[in-house]
Amino acid sequence: MKHWIKAFSLVELFEGLFLTLRIMFRAKPTVRYPEERTPYSPRFRGMHALMKTRDGAERCIGCKLCEAACPSQAITIVSGANADGKRCAVSYEIDQGKCIFCGICEEACPVDAIVHTKQFEYIAEQREGLRFPKETLLMVGDSYQEEIEAAKAADARYR
Ligand code: SF4
Numbered sequence: 001m002k003h004w005i006k007a008f009s010l011v012e013l014f015e016g017l018f019l020t021l022r023i024m025f026r027a028k029p030t031v032r033y034p035e036e037r038t039p040y041s042p043r044f045r046g047m048h049a050l051m052k053t054r055d056g057a058e059r060c061i062g063c064k065l066c067e068a069a070c071p072s073q074a075i076t077i078v079s080g081a082n083a084d085g086k087r088c089a090v091s092y093e094i095d096q097g098k099c100i101f102c103g104i105c106e107e108a109c110p111v112d113a114i115v116h117t118k119q120f121e122y123i124a125e126q127r128e129g130l131r132f133p134k135e136t137l138l139m140v141g142d143s144y145q146e147e148i149e150a151a152k153a154a155d156a157r158y159r
């Protein structure tokens with residue numbers, strides 16, 4: 001009987017309409033991407049970058065710890081020596097198509113050479129295009145240095 005009264009009085013319909021009316025005047029959580037963006041965490045793990053020191057030298061010492069730690073085997077490094085005889089990465093490549101953006105490479109690096117940026121809007125028409133060589137990674141590091149340093153500073157007290 002209770003069920004029939006509920007069904008014929010359209011209680012559930014009015015409840016639904018009332019809910020819609022209530023939500024209609026609230027602030028909208030939807031953002032008009034890409035013109036509007038939600039804030040990203042300082043720990044956001046986007047495209048990788050290789051960093052340089054203040055005097056412009058490559059930070060990477062070619063120790064291969066990131067390569068060994070990477071669970072996706074997305075990093076390929078050839079170590080060697082630079083013109084000063086110091087150990088360095090002669091070639092360094094990350095396959096972004098294999099990467100799962102776990103951040104382990106960044107954690108493993110003893111000299112803060114490999115880092116994540118907040119950039120995620122990149123495409124490649126062929127899978128090969130997602131294999132980022134050292135030159136590209138260094139260029140990304142140069143381009144987003146300020147953003148990367150600001151994110152590190154914001155997160156420093158939690159590390
Ligand atoms: S973020 Fe993870 S999966 Fe991607 S390169 Fe680094 S260690 Fe490998």
Ligand code: SF4
Nearest residue numbers: 060061063064066109
């Ligand atoms: S990025 Fe860091 S961990 Fe990877 S090879 Fe270079 S110095 Fe070693």
